[in-house]
Amino acid sequence: MTTEKKVRTRFAPSPTGHLHIGNARTAVMNWIVARHHGGEFILRVEDTDRERSTRESEESILRDLAWLGLKWDEGPDRGGPHGPYRQSERLDLYRDRMSDLARSGRVYPCYCAPDELEARRQERLARGESPAYDGHCRELADAKRRAYESEGRVPAMRFRVEPGETRFHDLIKGPIGFANETIGDFVLSRGDGMPMYNFACVADDHDMEITHVIRGNDHVSNTPRQVLLYLALGWTPPAFAHIPMILGGDRERLSKRHGATSVDQYRAAGYLPEALVNFLSLLSWSSESGDEILGMERLVREFDFGRVSESPAVFNTEKLDWMNGQYLRALDPGRFCELALPFFGAAGAPAADIRKVTDLLQSAVDRLSQVPEKAAVFFAETVVPENAEAEAILRSPEARRIGEAFLGQTAPLVSWNSELFLAVMKEIQKGTGIKGKNLWMPIRVMLTGQVHGPELPKTAEILGREKCRRFVRESLERSGDG
């Protein structure tokens, strides 16, 4: 590699749904490689499957990509020198390439109907033969061809795969080879003229000057077909890198039944894009430093194909949660508050002291969506013991003495904060002789109804003197009747 070509990578999703976590990881890798080399990251929409492609999906994918922080240099929304970036808008280009191939005799029309194809394939399988296309239409006589045409059959175009072996070098897996016999003459374009994946992909990657094709491992067996196409068109294939699949807990390809599988679901659940990108990067890659909380800059700087693993990785939500918690805690408190606010829903967060609440909660959650539920205790108008343990604490003889002392101590107070609350607790301890857990737990339950929670002085401060006194009074009244 003496001629320094600018590195160009691409992410080429088909807009048939939300951005899947596995595809997101592919996008992350491509983005990282491009940035690592100071190159360009291109976004291309592969919408040649008219049945399944929708504009809504495309928009949603672009939105999620942007949310992840993976900025693209060229794409359908912003154009670029190699556009258009939607395959459905590049049909003329594919037609030209097809003509090139036709001129050199590398393609031929195939009139086989889908059911005929399937039937013959099953027969070959039953006989223990290769399921690849049998070459039925390979050497069709003109007469036969005309006969099919008059039947109204519209041909697909197949690529003629000659005997031999197709090898390529994978940046991650090393040399890989396929016997051409196992490939078979594959379809380049359908009867309706739409190009197939392998054909459009090669034409576009070449036109867009892609230098590194980085994609999932499920594409390795497509690669020899694509290499054959590059060669037939007189082009030099790009470098290929096939990254391991992401699996679910049962070691099967990650799918819906494994729970959340799309990026938008993780956004809604309160994960930070930086955490998700970091986590995804660490699936099948590791920093030489051994560090795991890396951040985008280090991810880009330290990336190295040599450190990409060759085996599939299980997507482990527990570790993602931990990592997200790390990112959440590293956030500036003001920023944390700002990011948590939307999770209170349309009604918004209760305005009073929300910042004090989020400050207290920053180390208590690992997803932003947990903030509202954990914050509820600060905005409640009544206190209900959460369980039998809480009720038992309220029934204890100490609880009444502590509660009464609390009311007595707080009655004359004109101001209120965590320090004053602490002072009150000290006085109660002095007056009743009760201390430690036996002193604090009854107050905690009287104020929050819960046996666990953030530090009590801060909690009491946020609640305010009046509310604290009311909750204690109501608690005493309730247990007084029993």
Place this chain on the structure above:
RNA sequence: GGCGCGUUCGUCUAGAGGCCUAGGACGCCGGCCUCUCACGUCGGCAACACGGGUUCGAAUCCCGUACGCGCUACCA
């Protein structure tokens, strides 16, 4: 069935012939901190799929087996 790829603690991984009585991280268990929980911190449990080679020496190289995943579409 064929072809391809893969196989280190439950999970993510380090490891590129001796540095490995296999290291780190998550989770789990326990200690500390502490009114509780969480955070933080300290410690513990836990793995080289199996069988043959090659070598003075193999988690690392070779072969085979098993298992897993992927592809085998006029889907991408």
